[in-house]
Structure formats: C-alpha cells, structure tokens
Amino acid sequence: MRIFYTIPVFVLLGILFHAASAEVYIPDNEYAGYFDHDGIYVVYGSVKNTDNQTVLAKVQITVNNGNATFSESRILPAIYPLKDMPFKFKFPQITSGKPLLQKPQVSFILTNSNPLNIEVNYDKTLVKYPDGHLTGFITNTGNDTVNNIDVYALVHDKNNNYLDEVENTWTIPSLSPGNKTEFVMYPDPAVAKQVYYYSCFIPGADSSVEMSAPWKDKTFYFSVLSIVYFTNQNFDENNNSISFDAANPWQIPYYANFMFPSRSSAGDFTVSIDGNQINPLISKDNDTQNWHVAFNVGYGQHKVTISGFDPNYVPNTDEYFYLDEKSALIAWAGFSTFTISDSKLLDVLGIQGSYVPPWVKNTVSFMIYNNIPSDDVVHEIKYLKQVGVVK
Numbered sequence: 407m408r409i410f411y412t413i414p415v416f417v418l419l420g421i422l423f424h425a426a427s428a429e430v431y432i433p434d435n436e437y438a439g440y441f442d443h444d445g446i447y448v449v450y451g452s453v454k455n456t457d458n459q460t461v462l463a464k465v466q467i468t469v470n471n472g473n474a475t476f477s478e479s480r481i482l483p484a485i486y487p488l489k490d491m492p493f494k495f496k497f498p499q500i501t502s503g504k505p506l507l508q509k510p511q512v513s514f515i516l517t518n519s520n521p522l523n524i525e526v527n528y529d530k531t532l533v534k535y536p537d538g539h540l541t542g543f544i545t546n547t548g549n550d551t552v553n554n555i556d557v558y559a560l561v562h563d564k565n566n567n568y569l570d571e572v573e574n575t576w577t578i579p580s581l582s583p584g585n586k587t588e589f590v591m592y593p594d595p596a597v598a599k600q601v602y603y604y605s606c607f608i609p610g611a612d613s614s615v616e617m618s619a620p621w622k623d624k625t626f627y628f629s630v631l632s633i634v635y636f637t638n639q640n641f642d643e644n645n646n647s648i649s650f651d652a653a654n655p656w657q658i659p660y661y662a663n664f665m666f667p668s669r670s671s672a673g674d675f676t677v678s679i680d681g682n683q684i685n686p687l688i689s690k691d692n693d694t695q696n697w698h699v700a701f702n703v704g705y706g707q708h709k710v711t712i713s714g715f716d717p718n719y720v721p722n723t724d725e726y727f728y729l730d731e732k733s734a735l736i737a738w739a740g741f742s743t744f745t746i747s748d749s750k751l752l753d754v755l756g757i758q759g760s761y762v763p764p765w766v767k768n769t770v771s772f773m774i775y776n777n778i779p780s781d782d783v784v785h786e787i788k789y790l791k792q793v794g795v796v797k
Contacts, residue, residue: 429456431512439469462484481698515702522548522611538601557574563601579741625721654706663698670716687701694729
C-alpha cells in the first residue's frame with residue numbers, strides 16, 4: 407500500500423526563505439551524530455548559503471571520543487544562492503564510547519554558477535513508505551543533458567527533529583532535456599522507524615573531466631570539476647608542481663575543483679594564478695581519501711600552477727584512482743556513464759585477480775534497487791575468491 411507524501415508548508419518555507427544576513431553556516435539544530443546500523447559513528451548536517459552568490463564550501467568535522475580526536479573534511483557540491491546542502495561524514499574508527507561533537511568549521515569561496523535545471527517533482531509521485539524510504543521523480547527542465555546526478559535530502563521525525571542525511575541509492579547516469587526519471591532514498595535502518603518526512607531536496611551533478619600528464623616516465627591521472635577549460639598541463643619534477651593554461655570565457659569567476667590521488671601529496675598544496683599565490687580550499691575525500699584542491703578562476707586567459715606534490719610519489723597510472731568500493735561496483739555493473747574491467751574492480755576491492763563472473767552484476771543490481779550495503783557485495787566477492795570462482 408502506498409502512502410502519498412505531502413510536504414508540510416513550513417518545510418517549503420524553510421527551503422525558500424532564509425534570514426536577510428548573508429552567511430554560510432551549519433545551524434546547531436541541523437548538526438548531530440549517531441551510531442548507524444553497522445555500529446559506525448556518523449555525523450550529519452546541512453550547510454545553509456544565505457548569500458546571493460553560489461559558494462563552494464569546505465566542512466571540517468571533529469569528534470572527541472575518550473582520549474582520541476578524529477577529524478575529517480570535505481568540499482561539498484556547489485551550494486546555490488538561498489539553498490542548503492546536506493552532508494554526512496562517517497568515522498569508521500569510532501564504534502563505541504560516547505563521542506563528543508565539536509563545533510563544525512565551514513570555509514568557503516564565493517563563485518558564480520547557475521543552478522542545475524534539474525527539479526524534484528513535488529506531486530503525488532513523491533511517496534514515503536511505512537519503512538521510511540522514499541521514491542520520487544526529477545525532471546530535466548533545461549536544454550542540455552545532465553550526467554551523474556545525485557539527489558540529497560534531510561529526514562525528520564514527527565517532532566521536526568533532524569534524523570539523518572540521505573542520498574539517492576544510485577547515481578543517475580544521464581538525463582536528457584524534458585525527460586524525467588525516478589530516484590530512491592533509504593534512511594539508515596537505525597533511524598528508519600522514526601522517519602516522518604523529508605526536506606531540503608537538492609539535486610547535484612558531477613561533470614568532472616579526467617586529465618593526465620607525464621610524470622617520471624609514467625602517466626599521472628587526476629580530474630577536475632569546472633566549466634573553466636584547462637589545457638597544456640605539464641608536470642615540473644624540479645618544483646613538484648603541475649601547470650595549466652586556463653581559459654574562462656564566462657566573464658564571471660568560476661571555481662575549479664581538482665582531485666588528486668591520496669598518496670601523491672601530504673596535502674600541503676599551494677596554488678598560484680599568473681604568478682600570484684591564492685588561498686585554495688583543500689580537503690580529503692571522506693570515502694576515497696583523495697585530495698581536493700578548489701579555487702576560483704577569473705574571466706579570461708590565465709596560467710595556473712599547483713604545487714605541493716610528493717617528490718617520492720610514483721604514479722600508478724590509475725585512470726580511475728578516485729573510485730571507492732560502491733562506485734566501482736556501480737561502474738563495473740553498468741550503472742554509470744563509464745564501465746571498468748573485472749581486474750580494476752578487484753583492484754579497488756583489494757582482491758588479486760582478473761575475472762569476476764558476469765552474474766555477480768545481478769547482485770550489484772539488487773544492492774542498488776534494494777539498498778543492500780555495498781559491504782555485503784564485497785564480502786560475497788571475497789568469498790567467491792576464496793572458493794576459486796573469482797580468479
């Protein structure tokens with residue numbers, strides 16, 4: 407039996423209207439942590455952008471647990487004017503105790519980016535089910551195809567308390583102009599029975615471009631998310647830096663978010679544009695542990711140099727260095743805009759081999775559509791390796 411979902415008026419007002427003062431911050435009542443279904447401590451919240459410009463924000467979360475302190479940071483997707491961006495951090499090191507959340511740190515850069523022409527359909531197709539999960543549809547109202555779409559939201563209990571941050575269970579590979587497609591969201595089972603409604607639906611898309619440059623007689627792969635054009639990349643081994651010609655034709659500043667392999671640097675990056683050093687946002691991805699380096703590029707032609715690479719790092723010629731276990735499974739099974747080989751999947755999973763039976767893709771499909779944890783699929787593949795089915 408379907409229960410049709412209606413968004414309370416005060417929730418819509420909370421999404422559309424913010425305080426007049428321009429701030430980028432995390433409200434105290436939208437910031438909390440809990441132990442999830444797997445016993446891992448997670449922290450969730452939402453960054454509010456009350457500025458009239460798009461921002462790229464870095465969030466740093468610190469947790470004290472006994473005598474230990476743990477800290478994670480991440481650069482979030484672009485937050486458009488008068489919008490929110492939900493987030494969730496996992497701390498696998500914390501599985502017991504009484505974690506104490508510290509005040510979150512938010513830093514950001516103002517940039518210019520038009521919101522995606524992807525809209526959530528607020529109608530009878532937006533349905534919350536008795537077990538707490540939700541289905542709905544998004545529509546591409548623009549003139550261009552959008553790739554790699556995610557939908558983010560916050561969930562609440564009947565007392566309007568925030569319970570969790572959720573994302574659609576699989577990235578939507580592509581959506582053409584005028585078309586719509588379904589998305590599905592599942593809260594963590596630890597809070598599922600308390601879910602009363604969802605809010606702050608925010609579509610986001612990753613249109614990153616893979617790039618490479620010769621380094622130490624090998625190919626160094628990295629990626630960049632930006633509408634700025636970066637060309638003529640060249641690695642300088644004497645200065646442990648990489649330089650680009652950058653062209654921003656849009657007459658407004660726009661951000662560039664570079665992603666580099668985790669072992670390629672200790673994180674002490676510096677960035678200069680036309681010889682002038684700037685202050686980038688630097689973070690380490692919560693899932694892949696790869697580095698993100700983000701900064702604004704003004705209108706026109708520029709020379710950009712990023713320094714701070716480890717002189718002892720040897721590129722592993724890995725074109726898909728940024729994959730975590732879940733994204734690797736999704737790509738391998740054909741639910742992404744690109745596919746990877748059996749050997750690459752096994753490499754990401756930490757398994758030696760080059761062959762995975764094609765029927766395992768059915769298990770990945772079950773993972774996607776029934777919200778089965780990716781860890782369960784990984785354990786199955788490791789078991790198949792032990793019995794000799796994966797080779």
